[in-house]
Amino acid sequence: MQSLAALSASDAPGIVQLSCPAVGVFRSRHLMGEALEPGDALGVLSVLNRRYEIRIPAGMGGVVVASIGSETHGVGYGSLLASLKLGATVQAGVPAGALAGGSEAEAAGELLIRSPIDGIYYSSPEPGAAPFVVVGDRLSAGQVLALIEVMKTFNPIRCPAEAAAKCIVSRIEVRDHQEVRSGQVLIALASPD
Secondary structure (H helix, E strand, C coil), rough: EEEEEEEEEEECCCCCECCCCCEEEECCCCCCCEECCCCCCEEEEECEEEEEEEEEECCCCEEEEEEEECCEEEEECCEEEEEEEECCCCCCCCCCEEEEEEEEHHHHCCEECCCCCCCCCCCCCCCCCCCCCCCCCCCCCCCCEEEEEEECCEEEEEHHHHHHCEEEEEEECCCCCCECCCCCCCEEEEECC
């Protein structure tokens, strides 16, 4: 199997978008929050019955903060395959930037869930459906809190395992369909006490 490097472009400071170098069918090999190094396989692209491993370009290591998903997708030249937060590292399987506790939040006993990427915030899985969470909800590790949409890819924001002791939604800082920036506070969690 031959290798091709993903096309890369930066649309926000510290974030690089990896795009498809040809028309074909793409199957991802990465997961949201996974750390990838230059040269790592992003996935496999099939073009006219030939398979190519799509690799991370030199100097582009980081954490996957947006992804086309794990299913097989028809893609065109330049289609977004994934976005990486450059130089970020994984901490206990949580994408860098998804958790944050500023001094104000820590003083208030809250844990802040921040957006790992720029995009559109969705509070429910589809229009008219109940929201994933509301203020006062008790949470469990891995529970979906919201979705961030980037170029028609919906990225789940999950309750991290580290939040098990702070499992009540105390505040939701953004409204449904609001545009959010990387690092912006989305949801505050507090201790049930």
